[in-house]
Amino acid sequence: MSILGGGIFKGMAVTLRNFLGSYTNKKERLPTIDYSWRADGALPQGIGDYPKEKGEQLSDTTTVTEYSRNFPMLLHDGGEPMDTVRCVACQICERECPPQCIYIEKDYDENGKYIKRPAVFDIDVSVCMSCQICVEVCPFDAIVMNSQFELSTPDRFGGLLMRRDDLLKSNDYYHKIHPEEAAARDAKIAAEKAAKEAKKKAAAEKARAAAEKKATEAAKEDAK
Amino acid sequence: MNEEISFWILSAIAVLGALVAVRKRNLIHGVFALLVFFAGLSGLFLLLLAEFIAAVQVLVYIGAVGVLLLFAIMLTERVAGDDDRRMISRGWSWGLLAAAAVFVVLLLRPIQQLPSQDAAQPIKPSVEALGHKLINPYVVTLEVLALLLTAALIGAVTAAQGLRMPKEEDSPE
Amino acid sequence: MSFELLIDILIATVPLMLIFATVFAFTTWLERKALARIQNRIGPNKVGIPCTRIGLFGLGQPTADGIKMIFKENIVPTGADRLFHLLAPILALIPSMLVLCFLPLDFPWLNENSVKAFLLDGAVIFFFAITGLNTLAVFMAGWASRNKYSLLGGMRAVAQMISYEIPLVLSAVIVVMMVGSLDAAEIAGEQKGGNWFVFYPWGFAAFVIFFIAALAETNRSPFDLPEAESEIIAGYFTEYSGFKFALFFLAEYIAMFAISGLAVTLFLGGGDGPGLAVLPWLSVIWFLAKIFALIAVMIWLRGTLPRLRVDQLMGFAWKFMLPLSILNIFVAGFAWHAKQLDSQFIMVITWVISLAVLYGAASGLNQLNRGKVRPREYKYAE
Structure with a gap:
């Protein structure tokens, strides 16, 4: 028989482990990377401290990581x-x-x-x-x-x-x-295009074959 | 002096609350005005050193009855009320008569006793005394009231059970 | 009004408000930090000393939040009840601030002759009466916003608060029975020298029930249905912004402190702790430390438990907590009579029996409420 409310204590143990671990075992328990307040060049796109000076605008390609998403x-x-x-x-x-x-x-x-x-x-x-x-x-x-x-x-x-x-x-x-995603998307478009093309070709082939068959049948008919 | 100022402030709050509660067309506003009246009344009880009554006034009237009224109002339509701003409704004379009669009946004895009371008599805070009173002379009354409330509770449960919708058959959707 | 009386009242009440308002700011920081660490995040760490890069672990965050809140635009929705929309946050704050006065804090700056904040015979019953007013403020906010989510949040809050107030009061009744007084100072005085009520079986059960009900009363996770973000946005304060929102926030946290303070008074010995004989003013420190311990557990639970469903919430209050707390009153009554016999042996037997009865009842109720759990059926997915 399990202890009454034991599940709560089990869960609390897990969260306590996370809490304490975030101070002792940062690598495993604290994967958050502090992107701001860093030296220049440490960020993927070289943003560094943000903003460096008052009124400074970042470039059009402002992004934090390759995997950040904001608006369409x-x-x-x-x-x-x-x-x-x-x-x-x-x-x-x-x-x-x-x-x-x-x-x-x-x-x-x-x-x-x-x-x-x-x-x-x-x-x-x-x-x-x-x-x-x-x-x-x-x-x-x-x-x-x-x-x-x-x-x-x-x-x-x-x-x-x-x-x-x-x-x-x-x-x-x-x-x-988003280099990875863009490459995957381009590949997908290319594949779809190729597939479409192949399908079109196949359809054309089939139509041609059908027409030929019909023609030969018609010829046979004529021969009879 | 302090008590007098407090008395007038609290009385004003209570009377104003009661008036607004009667006059307001919007039910929710009315309920909250009624609660202000209750709060003023509980302040008056506190002024009379009747702490327990004051606490119960807040607990039962503001806490329980107020919430009950709000629940009841949320189940009705047209909470905001009609925009009818007539000052006095039709049967006002009968209402006045009834109010006067209740007033006289309730206050007859206290008014008769008034001159003989010594107002400055110190009263001890009396939660303990009240407890003894409730358990010793008034225990039967208390128990009967408890029984009544239990019956009401069971009735409420039964009513709620009866309201349950017939179980729907497994519809294809 | 005599001038001395006014000064006395101010000396008693102003520090109380200031202490708890400051502690509130610190608690928000603590909560955000602790929750972040539980969820493998860093939490606030940027706002420290202005114009420098000194973070101070983000300790400036409450100040920054406060400044932001004050200067934010105050938006009142079209069609809202403007008066009630304004009154609701104020009405929410008043009772939570007021009940702080009933806590038996022995402030070092108050001597025996000076007025304590409130010296009431029935402090405990007043506490419950006034905390109940929070419900009305929440409903008022929900109704005045003229927003269906706000109204839903308000109604949820009302239903939840009146359900959980019953086990809350019934578990406090045990302490009142044992002490024979409703006076908070007397209750705290009874537990001097480590004789805390939480160390008795019935007291412990009452404490657990009280704590769970207190979580529900203050809308803390896992009972935060009135402000469930994933279901009804922010519940009753969806339509609040700026300083009014800050007032709601403040009221919620002050209510947390107040109810933790009551739990400390009733079950955890009030200001009792080691070192009191040498330094009597340490009792304030002990009291606040115990409050903070309870708050820490609340934050910890918030980081751990998911939110309950509405039917689970109601079922838990009426089918589990209520019967258990009523049974606990009986157990405590028997224990009180056993104590009058003044025999060590009988006391031991009482302990064993009450432990068995309470645990058995709790697990029995748990089994009864379990219901028929069957694996989830998928109707349309293959």
């Missing part, structure tokens, strides 16, 4: 952003977003024909909860997480509403801040 951004493949933007304004992310912080309008040309890109793409980062669901549902790998954290602004409403042009970031930038 839109990817384009280099060059003029709106020409190579991956987003086709399908609005899947808008519908999936749990706090509904994404707002998208489709883009039309002068004839009223839908061109596959967003005219408006707003994310209210004061509402966004950084859940990454938009990243997971995007079929075009167009929306991924940025890790920029310097977002404080004196304007509570306008300053925290990210417009399309604020959100657009190049794939190179993505590779810079």
